Amino acid sequence: MASVSMMRSTSHGTTPLARVGNTPLLRFESLTQQRPHIEILGKAEWANPGGSVKDRAAFNIIETALRSGALGPGKVLLDATSGNTGIAYAMVGAARGIPITLCVPANVSLERKRILEAYGANVIWTDPLEGSDGAIRKAIEIYTANPARYFYADQYSNNANWLAHYHGTAEEIWSQTEGAVTHFVAGLGTSGTFVGTTRRLKELNPDVQAISFQPDSAFHGLEGLKHMPTAIVPKIYDPSLADATLEVGTEAAYDMVKRIARSEGVMIGISSGAALVASVMVAEQISAKQLPSATIVTVLPDSADKYLSENFWNA
């Protein structure tokens, strides 16, 4: 009883998992210098505890599965990932004591491999020639062979993925812009960010324009993004949500990463670079149409930390 009476009535600090979401909204003034009536804003998703936007989906997928009983004692969380979702699962799993098994293409960066190992995840490396689709096929094979052992999280089909953005990302953007957001821009990977955020923003203001973007070809270097015409299309993807779709080249994204590092002092990741390239395209279209002021908001999935050994910095 003594120990109970000595328990703290208040606690200081925050638990690591409570830091998922509520990321800063950064304004990139150097991108709109010629167009002062337009602002480009980006959610700095690297502020999440696992370092990427994927913390939102992974956290909600795990919490939802724990509540429904799909994930519980004796069960292992299984999924396919090309990197950031794996890191997010591994981080949440470590904090919650949930064993994690991941199917990951063997050509992810050494930094990612080391992070997954550090969090204690069990990783099954898949054929690099088959990319993330090969990892998905392997996860399905493992699950099918032993369905009682695994909770197959399936981020590509799991509604908890896009709902994390419906309840989180969209509400944050709405409140951080005080309802001024006019355009929402996001890349397509699992499509969870685009689908969830767009659904909620359009409820809050049906005039918000939603613009999705994807790599300009099947063979690309935009980490985490999918070229929808040639990839396994995620079940949660709803192509009818987009008012427009853009294509971004890998080299343009690399150039943007370097430009933002040198002009804004912010080290963004490659898909974040692609998001800003797409946002500038949208700003150009708005200017060409001589529309009044616009607030373009995009999501910057991660920072440059995991890409510092990439070749493009020297190109």
Next chain:
Amino acid sequence: MPLKVNIPTPLRRYTEGNGEIEVSGNSVGSALDALLQQYPSLKKQLYTDDGRLRSFVNVYLNDEDIRYLEKANTAVKAGDTIAIVPSIAGGTQNL
């Protein structure tokens, strides 16, 4: 020298669906040239307009990244395997 080139799935649409292609050459560069002669539409996928290997394209000779060997001049011998691997997030150390 006869050798094999492994093609990743996103590029197989440019190689009539083939994942493994027999070519001949004395170096990685000449083997890739032979590959591009067979499938010219691959060129834009692998090289920039000024002829450099695109930053996210990694070429391996028997599991060794040619950037750490002698690049396109790396010598090949019969039975070697060249793999073209997209860098999802950068240079992998081992495959």
